[in-house]
Amino acid sequence: MTTDLKEKAPLGRVIVITSGKGGVGKTTSSAAISAGLAKQGFKTVVIDFDVGLRNLDMTMGCERRVVFDFINVIQGDARLKQALIRDKRLDTLSILPTSQTRDKNALTKEGVEKVLDELKQEFDYIICDSPAGIEHGAQMAMHFADEAVVVTNPEVSSVRDSDRVLGLLSSQTKRAETKDSEPVKAQVLITRHDPVRVESGEMMTVEDVLEILAVPLLGVIPESQAILKASNTGTPVVLDQPSVAGRAYEDAVSRLVGNDVEMRIEGERRPGLLHRIFGRAS
Amino acid sequence: MSIFSFARRPRRPKSAETAKNRLQILLAHERSGGGGKQPDYLPMLQRDIVEAIRKHVAIKETDVDIRMERGDEMSSLEINIELPGATTP
Ligand SMILES: Nc1ncnc2c1ncn2[C@@H]1O[C@H](COP(=O)(O)OP(=O)(O)O)[C@@H](O)[C@H]1O
Numbered sequence: 064m065t066t067d068l069k070e071k072a073p074l075g076r077v078i079v080i081t082s083g084k085g086g087v088g089k090t091t092s093s094a095a096i097s098a099g100l101a102k103q104g105f106k107t108v109v110i111d112f113d114v115g116l117r118n119l120d121m122t123m124g125c126e127r128r129v130v131f132d133f134i135n136v137i138q139g140d141a142r143l144k145q146a147l148i149r150d151k152r153l154d155t156l157s158i159l160p161t162s163q164t165r166d167k168n169a170l171t172k173e174g175v176e177k178v179l180d181e182l183k184q185e186f187d188y189i190i191c192d193s194p195a196g197i198e199h200g201a202q203m204a205m206h207f208a209d210e211a212v213v214v215t216n217p218e219v220s221s222v223r224d225s226d227r228v229l230g231l232l233s234s235q236t237k238r239a240e241t242k243d244s245e246p247v248k249a250q251v252l253i254t255r256h257d258p259v260r261v262e263s264g265e266m267m268t269v270e271d272v273l274e275i276l277a278v279p280l281l282g283v284i285p286e287s288q289a290i291l292k293a294s295n296t297g298t299p300v301v302l303d304q305p306s307v308a309g310r311a312y313e314d315a316v317s318r319l320v321g322n323d324v325e326m327r328i329e330g331e332r333r334p335g336l337l338h339r340i341f342g343r344a345s
Numbered sequence: 346m347s348i349f350s351f352a353r354r355p356r357r358p359k360s361a362e363t364a365k366n367r368l369q370i371l372l373a374h375e376r377s378g379g380g381g382k383q384p385d386y387l388p389m390l391q392r393d394i395v396e397a398i399r400k401h402v403a404i405k406e407t408d409v410d411i412r413m414e415r416g417d418e419m420s421s422l423e424i425n426i427e428l429p430g431a432t433t434p
């Protein structure tokens with residue numbers, strides 16, 4: 064399957080990872096999803112749209128190799144090829160880091176579109192890691208998307224913000240503005256899900272969240288120690304040692320590319336007391 | 346935590362140590378760069394290099410490629426310049 068793909072023209076599919084609320088797991092998910100796609104043989108690039116903060120390079124473990132960035136390319140100070148960082152673990156994976164010194168206004172619609180168009184010539188999947196909020200930066204990240212992964216924690220403010228983002232996706236994007244074009248295909252990815260707290264009634268269930276948001280479910284990622292460990296070392300969780308969270312991301316990636324994968328909702332934490340004291344990341 | 350000292354093997358999690366090191370290296374560079382900024386001088390450096398070489402050889406702006414790898418002891422800058430083929434004067 065992967066060998067076939069290499070012969071064909073690239074898919075050039077733009078997917079935004081967005082949420083509204085900050086700290087829900089967009090950057091973690093962008094890293095895991097892009098690495099998961101690249102692992103399956105798809106040529107993938109992940110772009111950091113969080114101008115001024117820049118965290119994706121740290122999460123991907125390439126922070127020491129940043130020379131030029133997305134904004135340099137938009138402003139014509141560097142060519143796209145120079146700014147792209149080729150991942151050292153997967154040769155199908157590239158990272159386009161962002162600038163830490165500019166502000167979000169450096170992202171112009173024309174500039175972003177030009178870069179995306181150029182990336183579409185070479186990559187199957189273009190993953191856009193959105194900043195938090197619903198302002199300019201987040202709107203630039205979603206504007207040219209074909210698909211959206213709305214990262215949501217089973218928690219009230221996160222679900223509420225996801226709902227607002229879904230509204231923007233269906234009204235403020237290029238697809239929404241273009242007559243006769245399909246709407247952005249949006250799916251929800253529930254992250255930091257804790258089965259123990261769901262069971263005790265402290266956390267909304269997956270069904271609760273889906274009932275409110277009324278969009279298809281891409282996957283459920285458990286609250287996991289493996290995520291912290293992976294981010295410490297700058298490794299996308301799907302490239303780290305096997306973990307429940309890594310598996311959940313791999314399943315989500317398979318669904319994203321159109322495979323029918325049974326939804327399993329697993330947790331890392333088990334209820335037993337001894338387990339809680341001595342529990343280790345799986 | 347100290348109640349469980351019997352469980353406190355010499356096990357400072359290795360990944361936390363890695364996280365700290367990575368941050369120290371990165372932040373040292375971020376704080377020291379001119380005005381606390383990242384390598385904004387690189388586009389200028391690239392332009393200067395192209396100009397300097399053009400005094401001797403005809404190259405395009407796109408023939409220069411700059412890569413960097415930051416380390417704790419030292420950083421390296423890798424500059425690749427594609428020169429025209431041997432047939433060109
Ligand atoms: N499934 C998870 N389990 C545990 N911690 C997580 C999980 N997902 C994300 N995190 C942690 O939450 C924090 C915020 O995640 P991040 O991906 O940076 O969010 P965002 O990009 O939405 O602001 C990080 O410290 C990250 O390690």
Ligand SMILES: [Mg+2]
Nearest residue numbers: 089090113118
């Ligand atoms: Mg982020």
